[in-house]
Amino acid sequence: MQTDERQEQPIVAHSIVDEIDTYTNALGGVRVEAIRTGLGTGPNRVTVVQDRRLTLTSSDVEIPVLSHTTVGDDKIVVVNIRAAPKGARWCEIDLTEGAVIAYGSSSEHTAITVPGLAFTYIVTDRDQLAAAAEDLRIKFAPPPSGQVHELVRSSRTSALATAMSQLPIAAEHRVDRYDARAADVINAMADALSIEERVTRIGCRRGIDGRRIVTCCIDHADEIGRMPSIAELCVVAGVSERTLRVAFTQEYDLPPSLFFRAWALDEARRRLLRNDLRQENVTAIATDLGFFHLGRFAGHYRRHFGEPPSATLRAS
16 A cells, blocks of 8 residues: 655745844754844844755845754754855854854854845754765765854855745745745755865854953943843853853852943043033933833932932033
């Protein structure tokens, strides 16, 4: 008795991400924690195609987002960067248009996405890719567990990028040909991951580098000009809340919340002192730096500098 081995019709979903500041998404064995960091130029547009073999996600970014991604234990992820504006950084590396990045099982990375960034990624089971490589009689060489590699650009990576771009079209408009297109993607992934020459970018298993974590967080606060939240700092540094606390305690003998409160108070004083044209008042400066309870801000400021913020403003 013959059985029908065809896959079910794929699920296709379109999303517009604009009104939320934080979200956590688990899709296809990949967990993404992301925080919106600014206004941007419009919504992020996301298309997802999913069946039993793979999950494809295509994103066009128009709002700035910081994210931390964790790949499942038995998954492999390959990403094609379709457009890479200045300032887009993944795994502490500046992105370039046309790059193809592969994530091994259990790998992690942090990302700075900016308006204009466009990328497509595929998530599938490691065993499925290994089986496809065996059928194609090629040597399967995915990134080791915990590592992220940028693949050397070649005809194989170009073929993979093309196959990935065709899959959403087939899912929506050529359903009768979707199975063939999905098989093309799996085979192209296996073929691209047979390339031996790679550049290792980052792995997930690292000891605590307190100086790196602290510097990364301070740079982020300087860039955004306000007190960052603990959740935001965890995403920026790519660490857990416990690791974040350990790093700041090791470096400054302060938890991150108290460190950045002091940082913001110092910044408030600088802005009050140089505000010689009275272009900003105490309320505006405090709110801009992330103090939303003005009474507490005034109390912290007085304890920190021995005078109320209004006195500092008058002295300017």
